[in-house]
Amino acid sequence: MIECLYLLKEKRWDEAIVGTIFILIPFSVRTVSMPRYVIGAYIPVFGLTDLAAKFPAWIKKVIFLCLAVIELYMFWEWLNHNFRLV
Numbered sequence: 001m002i003e004c005l006y007l008l009k010e011k012r013w014d015e016a017i018v019g020t021i022f023i024l025i026p027f028s029v030r031t032v033s034m035p036r037y038v039i040g041a042y043i044p045v046f047g048l049t050d051l052a053a054k055f056p057a058w059i060k061k062v063i064f065l066c067l068a069v070i071e072l073y074m075f076w077e078w079l080n081h082n083f084r085l086v
Helices: 002-009 013-031 033-040 043-054 057-079
Strands: none
Touching: 002 043, 002 057, 013 043
């Protein structure tokens, strides 16, 4: 939802509305289906990349490093059949 609020602030009304719809649809069904809808929706991703483009380079590197560590942890837990987050 943060990216949709950013798009509203930037007055990109169409993208913000469609992005909000893509986020709210899974909540009307159940939260288990959230990844399926969010991963397939590129509008919120475009909003996040526009927002991240304004950060300094060192913050982008820190964010990338944190995301990479989280991804490696999730992959490791998945391989060891200890993944209890889902």
